[in-house]
Amino acid sequence: MEILIIGCGAAGAAAAIAAAQAGHRVTVIDRNRKPLKKLGVTGNGRGNLLNLSDLRYYGDTAFAHQVLEAMPPKEVAVFLEDCGITLAEEDEGRVYPAANLASVAVDGLLHRMERLGVELLPCALAECIQPGKNGFSVLVTITEYAPDQVKANGKVKKGEAVAQRQLTLKADRVIVAAGGAAAPAHGTDGTAYGLLTALGHTLRPVKPALCALLTDAKPLKGLSGKRVRAGLALRAADGCLLHESNGEALFAEDGVSGIAAMQLARFVQPGCTLHMDLRYSLMGSENTDAAAWLRKRRQRLCEQRTAGTGSEPVSVAELFTGCAHPALQAAIERMAGLSSKEPASDAAIQQLAKAIEDFALPVTGTRDFDQAQVTAGGMDTAQFDPQTMESRLVPGLYAAGEMLDVDGDCGGYNLMFAFAGGLLAGRANASR
Ligand SMILES: Cc1cc2nc3c(=O)[nH]c(=O)nc-3n(C[C@H](O)[C@H](O)[C@H](O)COP(=O)(O)OP(=O)(O)OC[C@H]3O[C@@H](n4cnc5c(N)ncnc54)[C@H](O)[C@@H]3O)c2cc1C
Known part of the structure; x- marks a missing residue:
């Protein structure tokens, strides 16, 4: 069978490897010049690939759990190890490449794809998917770039797009693994949702x-x-x-x-x-009563005074000496409506304690998609089978990864969901 995968991120690479292992001919296209570009920068360059503790997903949480029941985290770990990626578990179940480098995960996946004969087509943007009687046609725009290593010839800058052409790729099955709307610099600007909405799927509202x-x-x-x-x-x-x-x-x-x-x-x-x-x-514990702690500090300072120097009352600022950065101290004082020099009276201590325990900031919004790691919202999961990731509307069409209405906490949950869904989609094709 011919399998076409749109998007070579975590989900697309996992799907490609799984489908190729089942003996299918697999082509993966990606609009980026480099496949798995985003994976290479994850986890501050360390690549937090999985999480082996409790699941922490939002959006359609039940769907996420069903996917990870069908493809458990440990099985995803086995898949990654099978790609030569040695894993190491850290605190709170976070799993990274033992090499502490996301790029080794990129190398491992790409090497496995190459050895399995997966055809990889970079700079290839899927424009639309057309289901037909015998599978699918996918319209693709290929962009050609001036080579990086060649000096500009005066007209074309190195690395600049120089030409575009269109082609139609045919496939028996299509797996859409084109990511969400977060981090558009990595090829994911939300336009790929249109591939699925054009076929009748519903997009639930997205936000960073x-x-x-x-x-x-x-x-x-x-x-x-x-x-x-x-x-x-x-x-x-x-x-x-x-x-x-x-x-x-x-x-x-x-x-x-x-x-x-x-x-x-x-x-x-x-x-x-x-x-x-x-x-x-400030106090080294979340459970300390802030007012009692501040009174104790005032008491200590008073005792030290009587033993030696002057007798002026302890000031608000002195309470923080040795426990807070001056900027944090100033911010707490402002929040409490106090000045540094005024005496640390009982009333002042109450106000400071409130500011420490509840430093309240009215929220005006969030950063935009260009500075977000993940997309909340996405394609309606009710229209996909969590065992196989196949569309319930268009047989033979699959979706996996961040483009679905599932997002996880920091800690490896998002990559894990992408790998797991990709593997299910790739393996589902195996059984046909
Ligand atoms: C800076 C950063 C750090 C992160 N760190 C972590 C982390 O440590 N752990 C974690 O779990 N998650 C992390 N994430 C989130 C995680 O990277 C994503 O959730 C995950 O990569 C999603 O995988 P995916 O395969 O669904 O999509 P992506 O990895 O986004 O891949 C989708 C691919 O599809 C391609 N594409 C899009 N549209 C088209 C089209 N029309 N035609 C062809 N190709 C197309 C894109 O170019 C892209 O390569 C991080 C994200 C960012 C931005």
């Missing part, structure tokens, strides 16, 4: 996920670039908890990123507020 939150900038003055470990809660305008997360947060001039904040992005809605509990970063 795993990206920075944009917030009121005033409380963040001076904090840009500072990292804290914090408990984060996103609350709706009526105070209702939308989602919470724990871990590292990184302040920017106009918002908050870092894994803990990025995991909240998909839950952002108009009028919501980010509540940061900063106790861990």
Whole structure:
């Protein structure tokens, strides 16, 4: 059987290998010049490929669980190891290449595809899929680029697109693994949804996920670039908890990123507020009563005073000496409505404790798709079989990966869902 796969990302590569192992002729096309371009930059270049702890998916969570029941994480790990990728498990079930390099995973998958005789067609953009009596025709635009290694001839810059041509590829089965709308620099700008909507499939609303939150900038003055470990809660305008997360947060001039904040992005809605509990970063524990802790610090400073120098009251600023970056201290004071020099009275301590336990930032939105790692939303999963990834509307057509309405937390969940769906689609073709 001829299998055509649209998109050579994690899902497309897994599908190609699985289908080729079953003895089919497989062609994979990708609009990028380099296949698996995105995989090479994942996990800060380390490639968090899988997660072996509890599943953490959103969108159609039940569909994600069914896919990972049909293709369990351990089986995905076996597949990757079979591609020569040695894996190492770290904290919280996160699995990376033992080499700590996403690029070795790219190499392993590409090598396996090559050895299985998979035909790879780069710079090939699928424009539309036409089902016919005997399979499918896919209209493809091929872009030719000036070679990188050749100096510009004065008219054409190296690496520039110089020509385009169209061709029609025929296949018995088509697997669409063309990603979502996040990270368009990697070939995924959301236009590929049109391949499936043109065939009657439904696109559920999409928005950026795993990206920075944009917030009121005033409380963040001076904090840009500072990292804290914090408990984060996103609350709706009526105070209702939308989602919470724990871990590292990184302040920017106009918002908050870092894994803990990025995991909240998909839950952002108009009028919501980010509540940061900063106790861990100041006190080394999230469970300490902030007011009691501040009173204890004041007590220590008072005792040290009577033993030696002056007798002025302990100031607000002194409470933070040795435990907070000056910029964080200033931000907490601003949030509490206090100045550094005023005395650390009981009332001031109450206000500071509230600002530490609930550093509240009105959320104005999230960064856009170009700075998001993942897409929330996507193709309606009800129209696909989670055992095989086959469309329930168009027999012989399959979809896998981020283009479906499933997104996961940071930690390897998104690549794992892509690999698992790709393997199911590739193997489903095996049994026909
Ligand atoms: C910076 C960054 C870091 C990330 N880190 C992690 C991580 O560590 N762990 C994790 O689990 N997830 C991570 N993710 C998310 C993860 O990379 C994606 O969810 C995953 O790659 C999705 O796989 P996919 O195969 O569905 O799509 P993609 O990997 O996006 O591949 C889709 C491919 O389809 C091609 N394509 C699109 N349209 C067409 C068309 N019309 N014709 C031909 N080709 C087309 C694209 O060029 C692309 O190569 C990260 C994402 C980013 C951006």
